Amino acid sequence: MTRRDSVRLVAGSTLLAGCTIPHHAPTAAELSGAMPMIDAPIVLATWNHGKPATERALAELAAGHSALDAAERGVMVVESECPDRSVGLQGWPDRDGIVTLDAAIMDDTGRSGAVACVRGVAHPIALARRVMDRTPHALLVGPGAEAFARSEGLHTGARPLDPEQERAWREWLRERQYSPRANSENHDTIGMVVRDAKGRMAASCTTSGLAWKMHGRVGDSPLVGAGLYVDPKAGAAVCTGLGEVVMRKLTSCIAVERLRSGASPAEACRDALHRLVEAGPLAANVQVGLIVLAKDGTHAAGALQPGFTYALGTAAGVTLHEAPAVA
Ligand code: ASP
DSSP states (O other), rough: OOOHHHOOOOOOOOTTTOOOOSSSOOOOHHTSSSSTTTTEEEEEEETTTHHHHHHHHHHHHHHHHHHHHHHHHHHHHHHHOOTOOOTTTTSOOOSSSSSOEEEEEEESSOOEEEEEEEEEESSSHHHHHHHHSSSOOEEEEEEHHHHHHHHHOOOOOOHHHHHHHHHHHHHHHHOOOOOOOTTOOTOOOEEEEOOTTTOEEEEEEEEEOSTTOOOTTTSSSSSBBEEEEEEEEEEEEEEEEEHHHHHTTHHHHHHHHHHHTTOHHHHHHHHHHHHHHHGGGTTTTOOOOEEEETTSSSSEEEEETTOEEEEEEETTTTEEEEEOOOO
């Protein structure tokens, strides 16, 4: 069954079990993304696995934690368990049979941290947060990032491929075909944008990147401006999809800059995706999904192709939606 087949779009909303979010239930107009949600927490996250991640992020906010904490801990849920094999150590390996992970986190004070091409780290988003909080740097890669993980107690050690990873990798080796397809199961970053009740914003991304990538390949997810971007004057955005397209066009940054110039989230989304369409063959037949959250709580999502799903979390609960396609 493909991800598209399995998506269940939830009409209406459900209360979030076990959590009390001390704000009014959003109106239909607020939930549509077009009306501001003043002083109410809001979380958006990519793909179907955005739902459990969003539930966790809302629980963190309900417990009084910041947008930044919620953005970190929300995506950790998918790092721990990802049936799509696109996030965390259970992700599909590269063509050498090695799982390498990328992650980044950013808040609205301009601080960010990221790691790329790391092995043996179960929670790369936590490592990215440590880069932000405890180093003078913005991005650590490969063995240097792993050494930092060891010093922070975040290195979980090399582990062999599990039987399913091993089987899929050996199957791939027979053909050695590399052609990422829109909405195929060989990529699906978890990306999240959060605004807490105090109006603070944060964004996070974590991924095993594209299955069967060359060893050493890094995608858009750990790159500020490409995979994620936050601007306190405007809002936040995250991307998922073919990183080689997003990192060449700085899609998240363009979306947030459009917000800053006065565009609505829907306009910002459409304009940033159109920049990809303008790129012609580079973006033909590939998927890029984009989530945009303005600082007033208005929000939108869009994608190059149909099939990009995202979770929306508010005081009313978490619902799954399919984003409109521009192509
Ligand atoms: N953007 C990720 C990458 O290129 C993959 C994804 O989001 O699906 O590594």
